[in-house]
Amino acid sequence: MRRPKGTAVPQLSHVDKRGRIRMVDVGEKPTTVREAVARGSIAMSKEALAQVRSGAVKKGDPLQTARLAGIMAAKQTAVLIPLCHPLNLSGIDVELIPTARGYDIEARVRTNAPTGVEMEALTAVAIAALTVYDMVKAVDKRMTIGPIRLMKKTGGKSGTFIR
Numbered sequence: 001m002r003r004p005k006g007t008a009v010p011q012l013s014h015v016d017k018r019g020r021i022r023m024v025d026v027g028e029k030p031t032t033v034r035e036a037v038a039r040g041s042i043a044m045s046k047e048a049l050a051q052v053r054s055g056a057v058k059k060g061d062p063l064q065t066a067r068l069a070g071i072m073a074a075k076q077t078a079v080l081i082p083l084c085h086p087l088n089l090s091g092i093d094v095e096l097i098p099t100a101r102g103y104d105i106e107a108r109v110r111t112n113a114p115t116g117v118e119m120e121a122l123t124a125v126a127i128a129a130l131t132v133y134d135m136v137k138a139v140d141k142r143m144t145i146g147p148i149r150l151m152k153k154t155g156g157k158s159g160t161f162i163r
Helices: 046-054 062-075 118-136
Strands: 032-043 089-098 102-113 149-154
Touching: 032 118, 046 118, 062 089, 062 102, 062 118, 089 118, 102 118, 118 149
Parallel strands: none
Antiparallel strands: 032 102, 032 149, 089 102
């Protein structure tokens, strides 16, 4: 993407003036209620989908397992993503919504903190999708995990973002 002449290049918050990686200091930022919603999808074969929907997957229920995995992943985001701050999350919802080809996955994460929960919501979706893949791969190794993206975020200095 080209920038208009004379427009400043945005500064990355996790890189100092010398180009070194750093963790942003959020100590002086105000604590606000924040929420993020992320979405993704997993598509699979008709045979795999039939097994998931009929409860015939040998490893167990991939949907309930994926929901739990997504919740657990959101809680561990700071361990998985090096520069994320550990956050006290006040709520995590992970939903798997049936589609013609598989499932849409949506995660909604909430906190009252000085930094946002976008990474937690995105991580929850990614891990939920990977969990479904893991549990169903014996039937369908061609499953595809769709675009994982931030749909909405509220709170903080930058305000509301809606895709």
